[in-house]
Amino acid sequence: MAIKFTVITLALMMVMAIGVRADGISVMDNLEEHGGLSLDGFRDIIPASAADIGNDAGEVARDFTVGRVVDMITSELAELASPLTRQLSILLGVVIIASAVNAAKNSISSGSLTTALEYLTLLCAVLAAYGTISGVWQRIADTLTDLNTFMIGLIPMMGSLYVAGGNVTTAAVSSAGLMTLTAFCEQLSYYVLWPVLRVCFGLSLITGLGGQVSLSGVSQTLRNMFTTALSFIMTVLTFVISNQVNLALSADNVTAKALKFAASNYIPVVGGALGDAIRAIGGSIGVLRSTLGTAAVAVIFAIVLPAVLQIYLCRFAFSITASVAKLAGCDKEGSVFEEMRGMLGFGLAILMSCAVMFLFFVSSFSRAAVGLLSQ
Amino acid sequence: MMILKICGGALLVAFVTLIIKQLKAELAMPAALAGGVILLLASLGMLAPQVELLGNLWYADQLKGYAAPLIKSLGVALIAQTAADICRDMGESATASKVEFAGKVEIMLLCLPMINELLDFARALLLG
Numbered sequence: 001m002a003i004k005f006t007v008i009t010l011a012l013m014m015v016m017a018i019g020v021r022a023d024g025i026s027v028m029d030n031l032e033e034h035g036g037l038s039l040d041g042f043r044d045i046i047p048a049s050a051a052d053i054g055n056d057a058g059e060v061a062r063d064f065t066v067g068r069v070v071d072m073i074t075s076e077l078a079e080l081a082s083p084l085t086r087q088l089s090i091l092l093g094v095v096i097i098a099s100a101v102n103a104a105k106n107s108i109s110s111g112s113l114t115t116a117l118e119y120l121t122l123l124c125a126v127l128a129a130y131g132t133i134s135g136v137w138q139r140i141a142d143t144l145t146d147l148n149t150f151m152i153g154l155i156p157m158m159g160s161l162y163v164a165g166g167n168v169t170t171a172a173v174s175s176a177g178l179m180t181l182t183a184f185c186e187q188l189s190y191y192v193l194w195p196v197l198r199v200c201f202g203l204s205l206i207t208g209l210g211g212q213v214s215l216s217g218v219s220q221t222l223r224n225m226f227t228t229a230l231s232f233i234m235t236v237l238t239f240v241i242s243n244q245v246n247l248a249l250s251a252d253n254v255t256a257k258a259l260k261f262a263a264s265n266y267i268p269v270v271g272g273a274l275g276d277a278i279r280a281i282g283g284s285i286g287v288l289r290s291t292l293g294t295a296a297v298a299v300i301f302a303i304v305l306p307a308v309l310q311i312y313l314c315r316f317a318f319s320i321t322a323s324v325a326k327l328a329g330c331d332k333e334g335s336v337f338e339e340m341r342g343m344l345g346f347g348l349a350i351l352m353s354c355a356v357m358f359l360f361f362v363s364s365f366s367r368a369a370v371g372l373l374s375q
Numbered sequence: 376m377m378i379l380k381i382c383g384g385a386l387l388v389a390f391v392t393l394i395i396k397q398l399k400a401e402l403a404m405p406a407a408l409a410g411g412v413i414l415l416l417a418s419l420g421m422l423a424p425q426v427e428l429l430g431n432l433w434y435a436d437q438l439k440g441y442a443a444p445l446i447k448s449l450g451v452a453l454i455a456q457t458a459a460d461i462c463r464d465m466g467e468s469a470t471a472s473k474v475e476f477a478g479k480v481e482i483m484l485l486c487l488p489m490i491n492e493l494l495d496f497a498r499a500l501l502l503g
Contacts, residue, residue, distance in 0.1 A: 086437065093438040097445050104449055110459060110475045113452045116482040120448050123489050124441040130496050201497065 045153025050302035099328035177241035293366020
């Protein structure tokens with residue numbers, strides 16, 4: 001009898017000893033070893049354009065401070081300053097020469113020669129403007145591609161952390177929703193951005209070189225129409241998917257509560273320790289989620305920032321040039337530059353809406369309650 | 376002050392043409408023509424420092440593609456206009472129209488590389 005009692009006591013002590021490990025320092029190691037939940041793969045999904053942001057998720061998240069953001073903006077501005085100054089100089093140079101030619105052409109009485117000169121000055125303005133804007137369009141398309149590639153890599157990582165935290169339904173709903181959004185943003189570049197830019201390009205050419213016909217209003221309406229439609233679609237998608245994710249989170253939390261209740265009350269002796277272990281693991285998963293979320297926000301910011309700054313600076317350059325052109329009496333050239341500014345605004349709207357949508361979902365991921373921790 | 380020389384030259388041409396017209400009327404027109412060409416060349420010569428200034432700007436290489444055709448076209452238009460005016464003075468309106476047309480064609484020829492470049496942009500944009 002005494003031997004039986006000793007054996008049972010020893011067995012119980014061994015079981016409890018195993019349970020005690022759960023709140024020890026080895027929880028993160030266990031997660032990484034057995035659950036495959038390390039954030040090492042994060043480095044591989046960072047696109048080349050944002051490679052400078054850091055080497056791993058922890059470092060990226062730790063370094064993403066206000067000071068770092070200011071540094072990124074400053075260095076990007078410094079990098080963009082030189083090409084922008086060159087472009088602005090070319091645009092202003094063309095405007096000044098065009099205004100000199102316009103002034104000199106007043107001394108030419110022949111109407112046909114005057115018309116030819118007007119055509120040539122306008123052609124120069126259009127070419128200079130397109131030389132500036134074409135690089136920005138390509139940058140917008142590349143940024144959208146980078147953003148989508150990053151999100152495609154991030155979605156499985158987010159999903160695995162949702163599952164590890166006990167939010168199985170949320171993982172499925174969130175992954176499906178984000179894949180839909182990513183596919184939608186990917187299609188935006190091919191089916192909205194370039195077609196609208198092509199149509200606006202044609203309309204601005206007709207407006208600029210076509211003489212009496214002014215189609216800038218049509219171009220403006222087209223851009224407004226697409227911007228409004230896109231905003232509406234994105235708002236609806238964001239609303240629906242975030243609601244689905246919230247519902248799934250609630251369902252997962254109820255399930256986790258039920259499981260914890262069952263474990264604590266029906267498993268004798270070790271049930272309480274199991275609850276502690278689950279809470280410790282849940283806390284670790286919460287840390288991982290926050291780290292991944294913050295790092296993802298930092299990478300999205302690093303991907304989008306150069307393109308946004310370039311667009312803003314280019315719009316600024318076109319605004320200055322248009323104002324100078326109108327002051328110098330080159331009204332048609334001024335209208336062309338205004339048109340270019342409007343087209344850049346459209347590109348900026350598309351890029352920002354995609355980025356904000358992704359930022360919203362990444363932030364909600366890092367803030368979502370871990371199912372295992374629900375009380 | 377180049378303008379004083381040009382104004383003096385113009386008055387001299389007018390005065391000489393007037394005298395020649397009284398002495399030998401058929402030589403008055405060639406004299407006026409020669410004077411006009413000399414004055415035009417002198418005026419165009421005044422543009423040289425400005426063109427040189429544009430060429431010396433630090434971003435001249437990028438600007439040259441746009442500035443060169445514009446300045447050349449202005450020169451073509453001024454020359455064609457002067458030639459057409461002389462033709463009209465001689466009572467040759469039809470020839471004057473042809474000269475203006477030729478000037479316009481010349482300007483369009485100067486535009487051709489730029490039109491080509493613009494079409495390349497359009498092609499690249501349309502074909503993605």
